Amino acid sequence: MYAVEVERLTKIYGHGETAVTAIADASLQVKPGELVAILGPSGSGKTTLLTSIGLINEPTRGRVILDGTTIADDGWRKGLDLKRVRREKIGFIFQAHNLIPFLTALENVMVALEINGMARREARARATELLEALNLGHRLETYPAFLSGGEAQRVAIARALANRPKVILADEPTAALDTENGKNVMALLKKLAVEHRSAILVVTHDHRMVEGFDRIFDVRDGRIMGER
Amino acid sequence: MNLAVRDIRYHRGRFILTSVGLGLLLGVVMSMGGIYRGLFADALSISHATRADLWVVQQETSGPFAAISRIPEDIRYRIAAVPGVAEASPLSFQTVQIERRGKPFRFFLVGYDLNGFGGPPTIIAGRGIRQKHYEMVVAQGMKMGLGEKIRLGLHDYTVVGITGKMVSSSGDPAAYVGLADAQEIQFKSNNDAIRNQRERIAARLAGLPTLSPPQTKLLRQNITALTESTHTVNTVVARLAPGANLQEVQERIGRWNHFRAISDGEQTEILTKGMIEKARMQLGLFRIILLVISAVIISLIIYTSTIDKIRTIATLKLIGARNRVIVGLILQQSLLMGVIAYAIGYGVISLTYDRFPRRVELVASDLQSLFVIVIGICTVSSFVGIRKALKVEPAEALGG
Numbered sequence: 001m002y003a004v005e006v007e008r009l010t011k012i013y014g015h016g017e018t019a020v021t022a023i024a025d026a027s028l029q030v031k032p033g034e035l036v037a038i039l040g041p042s043g044s045g046k047t048t049l050l051t052s053i054g055l056i057n058e059p060t061r062g063r064v065i066l067d068g069t070t071i072a073d074d075g076w077r078k079g080l081d082l083k084r085v086r087r088e089k090i091g092f093i094f095q096a097h098n099l100i101p102f103l104t105a106l107e108n109v110m111v112a113l114e115i116n117g118m119a120r121r122e123a124r125a126r127a128t129e130l131l132e133a134l135n136l137g138h139r140l141e142t143y144p145a146f147l148s149g150g151e152a153q154r155v156a157i158a159r160a161l162a163n164r165p166k167v168i169l170a171d172e173p174t175a176a177l178d179t180e181n182g183k184n185v186m187a188l189l190k191k192l193a194v195e196h197r198s199a200i201l202v203v204t205h206d207h208r209m210v211e212g213f214d215r216i217f218d219v220r221d222g223r224i225m226g227e228r
Numbered sequence: 229m230n231l232a233v234r235d236i237r238y239h240r241g242r243f244i245l246t247s248v249g250l251g252l253l254l255g256v257v258m259s260m261g262g263i264y265r266g267l268f269a270d271a272l273s274i275s276h277a278t279r280a281d282l283w284v285v286q287q288e289t290s291g292p293f294a295a296i297s298r299i300p301e302d303i304r305y306r307i308a309a310v311p312g313v314a315e316a317s318p319l320s321f322q323t324v325q326i327e328r329r330g331k332p333f334r335f336f337l338v339g340y341d342l343n344g345f346g347g348p349p350t351i352i353a354g355r356g357i358r359q360k361h362y363e364m365v366v367a368q369g370m371k372m373g374l375g376e377k378i379r380l381g382l383h384d385y386t387v388v389g390i391t392g393k394m395v396s397s398s399g400d401p402a403a404y405v406g407l408a409d410a411q412e413i414q415f416k417s418n419n420d421a422i423r424n425q426r427e428r429i430a431a432r433l434a435g436l437p438t439l440s441p442p443q444t445k446l447l448r449q450n451i452t453a454l455t456e457s458t459h460t461v462n463t464v465v466a467r468l469a470p471g472a473n474l475q476e477v478q479e480r481i482g483r484w485n486h487f488r489a490i491s492d493g494e495q496t497e498i499l500t501k502g503m504i505e506k507a508r509m510q511l512g513l514f515r516i517i518l519l520v521i522s523a524v525i526i527s528l529i530i531y532t533s534t535i536d537k538i539r540t541i542a543t544l545k546l547i548g549a550r551n552r553v554i555v556g557l558i559l560q561q562s563l564l565m566g567v568i569a570y571a572i573g574y575g576v577i578s579l580t581y582d583r584f585p586r587r588v589e590l591v592a593s594d595l596q597s598l599f600v601i602v603i604g605i606c607t608v609s610s611f612v613g614i615r616k617a618l619k620v621e622p623a624e625a626l627g628g
């Protein structure tokens with residue numbers, strides 16, 4: 001079974017003369033444990049593809065199946081609790097600075113767990129464990145403003161992993177980092193995909209960052225041009 | 229974990245500052261309520277302490293507090309003889325302003341029959357008036373010590389006792405002297421004035437050619453006695469015997485010429501509705517304005533703090549937080565701010581209320597209803613922020 005299946009996905013923004021087709025007829029499949037890159041220039045539709053998979057952006061046409069559950073079939077499936085699917089099946093990683101500023105590193109991870117119904121003690125233990133595994137044991141009580149870019153991004157990764165999602169979606173996770181830190185983050189994602197058996201989709205426009213990925217999809221003008 | 233508390237903890241400086249500001253505002257609202265209650269208590273303090281059932285005053289007046297009323301002292305005997313009246317006692321009231329230690333010193337002087345009632349209700353230091361003359365009991369608000377002397381009219385009066393927070397309806401502290409002393413202070417304040425008056429009467433009479441000298445002399449004696457008569461009081465208060473019909477007694481006295489018998493209930497009405505109504509409305513209006521200002525400030529603070537948190541809210545939505553997490557974050561902050569501001573306001577006002585120049589009376593039910601209003605304002609004010617927050621798209625968390 002695939003973790004992510006996308007069939008002939010099309011996303012059109014707006015109507016009539018101002019309509020923009022951001023994604024046209026895109027299809028792809030990702031297995032659990034795979035690390036996949038979506039590579040393309042600015043404006044090519046990478047973010048649109050990712051957010052359509054991540055239940056943030058309603059697809060105009062086509063089908064999206066996550067972990068065996070059909071979530072979109074020419075629009076959202078009726079009666080679907082989008083937030084619940086997001087909570088339980090998807091972890092998000094964005095560009096830096098998407099941590100909640102008034103929560104410490106530990107609390108930023110805990111909040112994802114508590115939102116999903118985990119008791120505080122348990123959440124604390126799991127968050128601590130995750131952060132320690134990502135070499136952040138010494139930063140548990142630090143607020144995001146006092147974390148380095150690489151540290152902040154690792155906290156965000158820990159948060160994305162917290163609920164053991166089947167799918168992790170990362171939009172330009174290295175954009176705010178220098179090359180070395182960026183490479184470290186990508187290597188970490190590679191390791192986590194294997195360890196956690198999650199499908200990880202990473203959007204980037206930086207081809208230097210995609211070493212070691214299982215597969216790379218090239219996107220151009222809203223179309224998946226090929227796979228490497 | 230409680231996100232509202234975390235956010236506040238992180239931004240505690242800002243939160244404390246706004247809460248203190250809001251707290252002071254609420255403190256002012258509380259003091260307004262207290263001043264309003266104080267106005268009532270002040271206006272009624274003397275009339276309540278008198279514990280009279282009836283106030284007999286000059287006809288067609290609303291005396292003795294709201295209007296000038298002058299009636300002869302000896303009417304007390306006639307009133308006491310009315311069936312149903314248990315006792316009647318004359319009272320005289322005057323506002324006195326003298327110079328003391330180089331400053332104007334103003335108070336409300338009550339003259340009462342030492343054997344009747346209407347004197348100081350309680351003595352908290354010293355003793356009541358025992359000697360017929362030249363002793364006085366003063367209210368705390370006069371800030372005079374026992375044994376202190378003060379010159380009123382032609383004589384020195386000695387403070388022999390202190391009574392509680394007795395004030396006139398305009399807030400001047402009260403002092404008590406015997407009725408005869410009060411009358412003397414009121415009517416015989418100046419020997420020169422008396423001499424002038426006598427000479428004027430003599431001159432007028434001398435100018436009347438139809439009178440013989442003995443007639444002139446007789447008339448002069450009588451007129452002088454009349455004009456110099458001090459046996460005038462402002463009211464005669466009466467208490468009824470158990471089971472007596474108030475209305476009957478009232479009507480009976482009302483049928484005599486020149487008198488009006490006001491029941492204690494009517495007196496209270498005159499004092500509260502008539503005399504302090506405007507001040508009361510003014511305070512009420514002020515309170516409403518301040519509450520509206522508080523509501524606007526709270527809305528503004530909550531709204532801007534929501535705007536500051538748009539990204540956080542989008543992130544929470546993205547990771548799947550339910551709406552109630554987001555509503556809770558905003559609503560709890562708003563309520564917490566209201567509660568803390570209320571506590572600060574209450575603290576400030578409890579520490580300062582007895583230093584206000586006029587009585588501030590904090591009434592539990594007023595404070596409770598203000599609390600409910602504040603909670604209501606916080607809830608409603610947070611709606612603006614909540615509306616904004618619920619419209620935030622999770623996609624706003626993406627991107628740089």
Ligand SMILES: Nc1ncnc2c1ncn2[C@@H]1O[C@H](COP(=O)(O)OP(=O)(O)OP(=O)(O)O)[C@@H](O)[C@H]1O
Binds near residue numbers: 041045049205
């Ligand atoms: N909300 C929107 N409404 C209208 N058009 C949009 C919207 N979001 C994106 N687009 C358009 O869709 C196209 C694809 O945008 P998208 O953000 O997916 O590109 P991208 O590959 O992520 O670009 P970048 O590398 O700059 O982030 C662009 O032409 C963009 O202008």
Ligand SMILES: [Mg+2]
Binds near residue numbers: 047171
């Ligand atoms: Mg993008």
